[in-house]
Amino acid sequence: MKKVMLAVGVLAILIIGLLAFMMINVNSLVKNGVEIAGQEVLGVAVTVESVDISFFSGSGEIRNLKIANPRGYESPYAIEIDQLVLALNAASLTSDVVHIEHILIDAPKITWEGNPVRNNLKDLQQNANDYAPAGEKSSTDTAASEASGPTVQIDELTISNAELGVFIPLLDQPLNLIVPVVQLTDLGKDESTSPAEVINEIFVALNKSIIPLIKANNTGANQQLIEAGKELGNKLKNLFR
Numbered sequence: 569m570k571k572v573m574l575a576v577g578v579l580a581i582l583i584i585g586l587l588a589f590m591m592i593n594v595n596s597l598v599k600n601g602v603e604i605a606g607q608e609v610l611g612v613a614v615t616v617e618s619v620d621i622s623f624f625s626g627s628g629e630i631r632n633l634k635i636a637n638p639r640g641y642e643s644p645y646a647i648e649i650d651q652l653v654l655a656l657n658a659a660s661l662t663s664d665v666v667h668i669e670h671i672l673i674d675a676p677k678i679t680w681e682g683n684p685v686r687n688n689l690k691d692l693q694q695n696a697n698d699y700a701p702a703g704e705k706s707s708t709d710t711a712a713s714e715a716s717g718p719t720v721q722i723d724e725l726t727i728s729n730a731e732l733g734v735f736i737p738l739l740d741q742p743l744n745l746i747v748p749v750v751q752l753t754d755l756g757k758d759e760s761t762s763p764a765e766v767i768n769e770i771f772v773a774l775n776k777s778i779i780p781l782i783k784a785n786n787t788g789a790n791q792q793l794i795e796a797g798k799e800l801g802n803k804l805k806n807l808f809r
Contacts, residue, residue: 595619595628601661602630609697609764612636612646619624626669627655638691641681643735646688663718670724678747681735684779691770700764722755722765725770734782743785745797750777 599619606614611635621628630652635778653672660667681688730747750773756766 592670594621594623594661597661598630601666602633605763606635606767609696609699609767610635610692611699612638612692621654621656621658623658625655626658629653635692637679637681637688638695641688643679643681643688643733645677646692649673650675658728666718666720668720668722671722671726673725673727673730674726674798675729675731678730678732678774678778680732680778680782684782689771689775689778693768693775696764696768696771698763700768718763719761720756720766721761722766723753725752725755726750727774732778732781734785743782745781745785747774747777747781750774 570618578673596619598621602616602619603614613634615634616630617632619630621630631650633647633649633652634645635757637643651674653674655669657667657669679688682690701729727750728746730745730750732745732747734743734745752770752773755761755769
């Protein structure tokens with residue numbers, strides 16, 4: 569009987585210790601998870617200034633999240649998010665499935681560089697897509713560890729009032745547009761969905777919203793290109809006078 573009581577006591581202490589650890593470290597767990605997983609999946613630096621999440625309610629925010637541009641692009645960042653509001657099951661951070669109930673991203677700054685065939689957002693999407701099946705294709709210990717890592721489930725994600733800066737060669741000023749609301753549900757509903765697959769889905773949705781928007785404003789872009797070309801031609805003429 570004493571042994572049983574001792575075992576129960578030890579178990580209770582472990583549970584209390586785990587809860588205390590989660591309460592104290594939930595913000596650092598989320599910050600490190602976003603930065604480390606983001607960089608591994610996207611292949612670029614992902615930084616977070618701060619995280620403030622209540623362990624009891626699971627609600628909180630992530631401040632100043634920045635996703636760098638891939639190499640070869642001029643702008644330092646592809647996406648800048650001043651504030652990301654979310655609600656999650658904090659206890660799931662140490663489980664096999666990290667469960668996020670909802671994410672709201674309002675007024676992020678998105679930079680688009682390139683063309684419909686090759687651009688910075690499409691490169692990031694491709695990086696995530698390439699990373700997602702890596703664990704399944706390799707039998708190395710590292711890949712196996714990645715494949716068996718925690719999965720992610722997001723019930724609802726909304727991106728609203730996104731400020732889009734479109735950088736086109738020869739233009740002194742970018743096109744400034746507002747992206748229509750992007751809303752995704754049941755991301756990672758399949759229990760085997762990896763973080764990379766979820767991130768890939770998000771970038772696919774962004775690109776599907778942004779490309780038609782740029783095409784709809786293509787008349788203005790073409791006019792700016794024509795004017796830039798004329799200005800360049802005039803400068804060249806002046807050089808040979």
